Amino acid sequence: MVYCKRVFGEERLEPWEDTGLNPDKYYEIRDPIHGFITITDWERDIINHEYFQRLRRIRQLAFTDMVYPGAAHTRFEHSLGVMHLAGKAFDLITRNQKYVNRLKNVLHYNDLGIERARWIVRLAALLHDVGHGPFSHAAESLMPIAAQKSKAGTSDAQARYSHEQYSAAVIRIFFSDVIDGNRSLKTNAEITSDDVAGILDGDPQMGSHLFWRDLLTSQMDVDRMDYLLRDSYHCGVQYGRFDIDRLLHTLAVVEDTELEEGTAGVARSKSGLGLRLGVEEGGWHAAEELILARYAMFTQVYFHKTRRAYDYHLEQVLGTLLPYGFPPPDSRRNLSKFLKWDDWRVAGIVAGNKHSDDARRIRERNHYRRIYETVETPKQEDIEVFNRISDKLGSLVRMADSAAKSWYKFKKEEEIVVEMEDGSNKPLSDICPVVKGLRSIDQQRLYVDNADKEEALGIVAKVTERKETHVD
């Protein structure tokens, strides 16, 4: 049988040599964002795993439907979408002989190695969220502080475990049966659950394969490409839209012309010493759109004042249910306990809990009200005003929020590299004044009980000496 490298979304099939990884059958799943998502028979086995099916019971955006009623979609459809985009991006990159040559010359790939990487990347994309707790990011405040290094040696000093680390552990422990045990994957390509998890948690033993990590977790990854479009669609907003076709078709494998910085001055180092995911010059406007989409979605959806209030109420409920938090992802037993928690279980408790004030507020949609907020990027004087207001409000303050505390953030990240037509590389912000002008958002907010709003407003007005303040 001849394996066909499919370029999804197009009618073209590219024959490749038979490497034994050719699926017996393809299946198609309808998706509201990408149309048909095509999966292989053995990807279907993974999708049918009980812990992947659990993602049907994990909402993508927690209680965002309190603001945008359509936002009831789940991690299940998002994960399928990310796998679809990962495969599509991979195929579009590797149909360009220039990039294939770079992969071969710099990272020492051969044809079989590239094909093997494709399946690892697709599986990592499919499984990247299996470690989410109930209501997605809302549960991450209950993930324990990581006292020791993870398997991949990740530095965790005083940082909590992340859902990505839970995902990697779940893949290694629970998906080994369907990955390592798959005859085609194991026998013909030696793809293991360790390979798939290693891409996600940056296992240094993955070697050159870590190049593909840029496709899954970076400023321009397929995870955010999918969630921006999907969340926009379900929320009924247009903020997260961007020209995904243009972006995918202009993804580039760029040579790492890293710049020397040091006491000796600033000088270019040799080129061709490594590879990064970047974008061709013709695609930088699409990359710009992606960043602007993320900015708009952050301000209008992810950090929406009311949405954040429900994140808080949910965290309080979860904190009561699990006073010691989730167990760390360091054993089969602990992960089994963790994976028993999903939205259905928590929602059932919220529905029946007559003692929790936060559960009642969720049931009755009676959230805390934002009473004051700083500008999106406060300066020192803004923080001082915020602190004065907080002091004056005293015990009226029920909740204080910060954009930096939000699991979705809008912060400056690693630069997107643009490969110019003359062969040079430039950071996107160097050629795009809009991106250059964007700043990290660190907005601060104060919330009070609805019953205290009028009193609190008066206090805020006195401090700010303004008649009008930010109010709901």
Next chain:
Amino acid sequence: MSTKIEIRIPWERYGAIAYIADNVEMFGKTALQKMVYFLQEWKGVSLGYRFEFYTYGPFSAALMGDLDYADVLGAVKVQYIVNGGYSISPGPQNEDVRKHAQDFLDKHKAEIDAVINVFGRRSATSLELFATTHYAYSYFAARGKPVADSDVIDTVHALKPGKFSRNEITEALEYLRTNQVITA
């Protein structure tokens, strides 16, 4: 309710960035990433950053965001030099931001100075090599067995086959040992 609820501004992070900018001449984003990495991983001074591993070595996205915000606060000035990368220097409010983090800086001055002494004058490429080598070493050390140099060298070499030679990686290991960044 009697407990005051307030936002905690991570001044220690901005203070550490401001201190490094005030004490290291001519450095960029890569150098900052790797120096803060060593501050946490070698000296054990926690700033709460999680460094994840990419082909270009350990990297913290949160630190990139904090650098930008430190620029907003005036702690540092981050400038793009056309065709030359980024340059970080002290900003107009550098001293003021360091004052906000005075307790932290007083407590950890010796550790930050040690990182600056060992790594502050090294190029970005050298720092990438040192941090990648240290990360690989820590990866094997976390398994609780004696670490073979050959495993570290093979791992680093496999990450960027064309960038660092085995000799360069061996020398990096030696540099880390000489400066007691790794002790075995």
